Amino acid sequence: MNRTRSAIRTVLCMIVAMAAVLAGTSVAQATVVSYTVRVKTCDRANADTDGNLHITILGTAGEVPATELDNPGDDRERNRTDEYDLLGEDIGTVTSIILQFRLAGSTDWCLVDVVIVGPHGVTVHPFNNFIRNNANIQIGAA
Known part of the structure; x- marks a missing residue:
C-alpha cells in the first residue's frame, strides 16, 4: 500500500509541475x-x-x-x-x-x-x- 501511495504521489507531483508550466508559473514556484x-x-x-x-x-x-x-x-x-x-x-x-x-x-x-x-x-x-x-x-x- 505504501509503495502504491508513493507512486501516486510521484505522478501527482509531475501533473502539478506540468500544470504550473502551462499556467506560466515556473516549476520552482509551484x-x-x-x-x-x-x-x-x-x-x-x-x-x-x-x-x-x-x-x-x-x-x-x-x-x-x-x-x-x-x-x-x-x-x-x-x-x-x-x-x-x-x-x-x-x-x-x-x-x-x-x-x-x-x-x-x-x-x-x-x-x-x-x-x-x-x-x-x-x-x-x-x-x-x-x-x-x-x-x-x-x-x-x-
Whole structure:
C-alpha cells in the first residue's frame, strides 16, 4: 500500500509541475503540498450512499482542482469517517470547498462535515444534511 501511495504521489507531483508550466508559473514556484480530507457521514437511517464524490478545495492563493474521493471498498457508510490523501499546489489558507455528488444508486447521502488538514492548518466545513443527486455545493469553513 505504501509503495502504491508513493507512486501516486510521484505522478501527482509531475501533473502539478506540468500544470504550473502551462499556467506560466515556473516549476520552482509551484509548491506541491499534501492535504488530508476527512468526510463524515451522518448516523441516521439511509445516510449512506455508493454515489460518486468529487471535491474542489478553494484557498486564499488558488484552488486544488476537482478530485474524486474514492478509497478501495465502501466509502460514505453510515456513521463513518473516510480519509483521503491529496496532493496539490499550495493554495494558502483553505476558505471553502465545492462538493460534486452524483448518485450511483438510488439514495441521497447525509453529510455531517468535511475536515481539511493542510500545510496552513485545519478547517472544518459543516453541513449536517442530506445532499441530493447532481448537487454542486459550496461549503465555507466554520
